[in-house]
Amino acid sequence: MIRDIIGYVLGLVIFIIGIPFVMYLASGSPDLVQISLIQWFLLILLAIIGIGLSIWSIVYMKNVGKGNPFDAFNHEVAPRTSSLMTDGPYGICRNPMLLGVFIYHIGVLIALLSFGALLVFIIEVLIMNVQVKKEEQRLKMDFGKQYEDYMKRVNRFMPNV
Template sequence: MIRDIIGYILGLVIFIIAIPFVMYLASGSPNLVQINPVQWILFILMTVSGIGLSIWSIVYMKRVGEGNPFDAFNHEVAPRTSSLMTDGPYGICRNPMLLGVFIFHAGVLIALLSLGAFIIFIIEVIIMNIQVKKEEQRLKRDFESEYVNYTKNTNRFLPKL
C-alpha cells in the first residue's frame, strides 16, 4: 500500500506539477494574464481530457491489472501489474496514461507558446519513449505472445484509426 502511494505521489509531482512548471520557467515565466481566450480554452480542454485519460488509465490499472503505473527504467517503484491489460483505456493505445500526460502538456505548450516550453516537451517525449521501450521489453518477458499480439493491434501512444 505504501509503495502504491509513493508511486502515485511521484507521478503527480513529476507529471502534473514539475514538468509543466519547468515548461513555464523555460518560457521565461510569462504573465499568465496575457494568454488569449482561445489559448485558455484549448489549455482547459486539453488539461481536462489529458488528465482524465491518465486518471482513467491509473484506476483501470489498479482495478484490472492490480498494479501501479510508476516503473522507472526497469526499477519497480511501486507494484507492477499482474495481468496484461488490453481493453478499456489500454484498448485505445498501449500507453494511455502517457498519452493523457502528453495531451495535458501539449495544452500547457499551447498556453505558453514558447520555444523553451517546446524544447522541454520534446525532451520529455524522447525520455518517455526510452522508458516505454524498456518497459516493453519487460512486458514481453512477463506476458510473452499475449503482449506481442497486443502490440500488433495497438500503437504505442496514438490510437489506431
C-alpha cells in the first residue's frame, strides 16, 4: 500500500507538476496574463483529456493488472503488474499513461509558445522513450509471446485508430 502511494505521488510530482514547471522556467517564466484565452482553453482541454487518459490507465492498471505504473529504468518503485493488459486504455496504445502526459504537456507547450518549453518536451520524450524500451524488454521476459503479439497489434505511443 505504501509503495503504491509512493508511486502515485512521484508520478504526480514529476509529470503533472514538475515537468510543466520546468517548461515554464525554460520559457523565461512568462507572465501568465499574457497567455491568450484560446491558449488557456487549449491547455485546459488538453489537460483534461491527457490527465483523464492517464488516470483511466492508472485505475485500469491497478484493477486489471494488479500493479502500479511507477517503474524507473527497470527499478521497481511500486509493485509491478502481474498480468498483461491489452484492453481498455491499453488497447489504444501500449503506453496510454505517457500518451496522456504527452497530451497534457502539448497543452502546456501551446500555452507557453516557447522554444525552451519545446526543448524540455523533446528531452522528456527522448528520456521516456529509453525508459519504455527498457520496460518493453522486461515485459517480453515476463509475458513472452503474448507481449510480442501485443506489440505487433498496438503502437507504443500513437493511438491505434
